[in-house]
Amino acid sequence: MKISKYGVTLKRLTEDKIEMVRQWRNDPKIAQYMEYRVYITPVMQAAWFKSINNKHNFYFIIEFKGKEIGIINIKNIDYELMEGEGGIYIYDNDYINSDVPFRATLCKIDFCFEDIQLNRITAHVMRDNKRAIKYNQLLGFKLIPDQEHITNQLYVLSKEDYYHSREYVAKLL
Amino acid sequence: MYSQKRIIIIPENTLLNCCNFTLPMEADQFVKHFADQFDETDASEFRLDTIFRNIEEWSSIIALSIIAMVDEEYGVSIKGDDVRTSNTIQDLYEIVKSRL
Numbered sequence: 658m659k660i661s662k663y664g665v666t667l668k669r670l671t672e673d674k675i676e677m678v679r680q681w682r683n684d685p686k687i688a689q690y691m692e693y694r695v696y697i698t699p700v701m702q703a704a705w706f707k708s709i710n711n712k713h714n715f716y717f718i719i720e721f722k723g724k725e726i727g728i729i730n731i732k733n734i735d736y737e738l739m740e741g742e743g744g745i746y747i748y749d750n751d752y753i754n755s756d757v758p759f760r761a762t763l764c765k766i767d768f769c770f771e772d773i774q775l776n777r778i779t780a781h782v783m784r785d786n787k788r789a790i791k792y793n794q795l796l797g798f799k800l801i802p803d804q805e806h807i808t809n810q811l812y813v814l815s816k817e818d819y820y821h822s823r824e825y826v827a828k829l830l
Numbered sequence: 831m832y833s834q835k836r837i838i839i840i841p842e843n844t845l846l847n848c849c850n851f852t853l854p855m856e857a858d859q860f861v862k863h864f865a866d867q868f869d870e871t872d873a874s875e876f877r878l879d880t881i882f883r884n885i886e887e888w889s890s891i892i893a894l895s896i897i898a899m900v901d902e903e904y905g906v907s908i909k910g911d912d913v914r915t916s917n918t919i920q921d922l923y924e925i926v927k928s929r930l
Contacts, residue, residue: 754883756897756910758890788889795891829897830910 660717660768663760663830667717667729667768674718675706678728681748690746690786692809712736715768719747719761726752729761731769731778739776741769743814760830762796763823770816778814797822860923863903867895878920900926 658669670678679702681687688694697705709716709732716730727747734741745762747753769775780798782789784807797818804810857878865876871887882888893913900908900922906929908922916922 751914754889754893755914756890756893759894760910788891791889791891795894826894829894829901 660764662764662767663827664721665757665760665764666720667761667764668720670706670710670716670718670728672706672710674725675702677725678702678718681728681746684748687746687748690783690789692781692783713741715773717761717765719745719757721752721757721760724749726757727761729765731765731775734773734775739774740779741775742779742781743769744780756830758792759796759826763827763830766796766814766819766823770819776816778819780812780814781809782812784808784810795822795826856927857920857923860926861919863899864896864919864922867892867899876919878918878923880919881917882919882922883917896922904930906930 660667676699679697679699682691683697713734713736714730714732715734716728716732718725719727719729726749727745729743729745731741731743743762743765745758745765747758752758766778769778778798780793782793790812793812793814796814798812798814799818801811801813861876861878862873864882865871865873868876868885868887871885875885893910896913897908897910900906904926906926908925908929912925913922916925
């Protein structure tokens with residue numbers, strides 16, 4: 658499965674790529690932002706892939722200019738509530754703080770709202786991760802109220818808020 | 831009541847100095863607009879030769895903010911590629927200047 662939009666290609670994660678992803682995920686520059694920071698072995702990675710390779714989870718490798726640069730996902734999709742939780746990380750240093758994460762995110766969210774018809778997308782963001790908070794807010798995510806004392810805070814994106822934000826962001830890409 | 835008009839003679843070298851002063855001012859203004867996209871970084875850290883990716887606060891959002899700022903302030907369209915291939919603020923300034 659492949660989606661190409663906004664100048665990026667998202668390729669659904671396949672078993673032959675999980676070792677590369679494991680190495681990315683274990684790298685401290687990525688692991689430091691993860692809630693689960695235990696070193697991941699090949700056996701653990703294979704078990705993880707088995708658990709996510711289904712219709713409730715879509716993990717994509719982000720390809721930009723022919724180079725595999727990171728991972729983006731929508732996970733734990735609830736088809737009754739029609740919602741799922743999103744995430745992204747860019748491994749390639751050339752693209753970490755660039756426009757490319759936005760390209761990949763718009764591509765994935767379009768897939769979520771237009772292909773699998775979700776009603777909303779959630780995202781957990783650590784309270785002190787200002788960069789991620791601003792990133793999500795620019796895309797239209799809103800903080801759920803009454804979470805002042807929670808470290809890992811929940812944000813929600815509705816279709817309406819996303820379409821409004823996409824109009825602005827897409828123009829800049 | 832009337833006002834008396836005065837003619838002020840400005841020496842030629844003063845005019846030259848003024849002209850010479852104009853170009854760096856444009857660049858300074860660009861650096862200021864660039865710096866305005868940051869919330870936490872001290873303005874003194876921004877110069878034409880600043881490698882902007884090395885600024886701790888640099889992020890994807892700021893990369894987009896710079897693109898938006900250039901469009902709003904200068905009416906020039908730059909793309910992510912332009913930001914990605916630039917190292918210093920001056921590199922971006924030169925790109926914008928070339929498209930004015």
